[in-house]
């Protein structure tokens with residue numbers, strides 16, 4: 065059940081008691097791929113709403129920087145390293161470590177980490193093929209299977225999948241990435257059907273072309289892609305994070321299995 069009126073000590077404010085009244089205060093969330101880009105922005109945004117955030121990724125330095133940033137702003141975060149190409153048994157160990165780091169309970173999971181090898185089908189290496197399938201599909205599946213049951217048991221929880229506008233178009237580049245995003249979006253619909261009746265809401269936020277490290281080598285492509293869309297520009301990580309914050313809030317309680325395109329209108333208006 066949502067926790068109301070929690071009283072706790074903010075980091076760096078010894079002796080100062082803060083009374084939290086919103087349903088989001090003191091709830092816990094694991095955000096995969098939160099060492100960078102959209103995931104890091106989502107970590108900061110959710111921490112700003114009082115969520116206790118488990119930051120994860122392979123890069124400890126970037127992860128710790130996100131944690132320090134959140135703590136500096138009066139929020140709560142902890143870094144737990146993960147390599148989502150790991151086999152299922154190691155992912156289950158990570159799920160357990162993340163739960164313990166959160167204080168023994170995770171109220172929400174954001175499946176955000178993804179790989180997008182910048183090549184076409186013919187050029188994709190076998191290693192990149194395996195890693196993309198592992199990070200983009202296998203890891204969210206294994207982590208959900210590990211973490212959803214306790215949410216179901218409590219009758220309360222939420223899962224957000226970060227999809228992509230590219231799941232809805234045929235593109236001559238990054239075909240496997242697009243297909244993996246379509247698979248994640250479909251998993252979210254299936255999880256909504258599987259876990260929704262037990263009180264666990266599952267939804268997708270699908271960003272449009274957004275400037276982050278995942279596409280930093282494709283700057284001109286991002287500019288071209290967005291030049292004629294309704295928003296006339298790429299998205300920002302903060303704009304994507306805002307949709308996740310809303311989906312995890314009590315204001316979105318009636319959303320199950322939905323996909324929210326935060327894409328400047330690219331999916332709705334794309335003509336080629």
Ligand SMILES: NC(=O)c1ccc[n+]([C@@H]2O[C@H](COP(=O)([O-])OP(=O)(O)OC[C@H]3O[C@@H](n4cnc5c(N)ncnc54)[C@H](OP(=O)(O)O)[C@@H]3O)[C@@H](O)[C@H]2O)c1
Nearest residue numbers: 097099100101102121122123147148177178228274276278
């Ligand atoms: N940017 C866009 O235009 C755009 C558009 C549509 C959808 N999206 C989606 O938005 C999400 C975030 O993308 P982004 O643009 O923010 O990308 P990003 O800045 O490159 O971040 C990707 C994150 O995934 C993590 N990651 C990658 N491989 C990993 C692995 N093997 N194990 C654990 N973590 C791993 C990275 O952490 P480490 O490097 O620390 O491992 C990093 O934190 C993705 O799901 C992407 O598909 C992005």
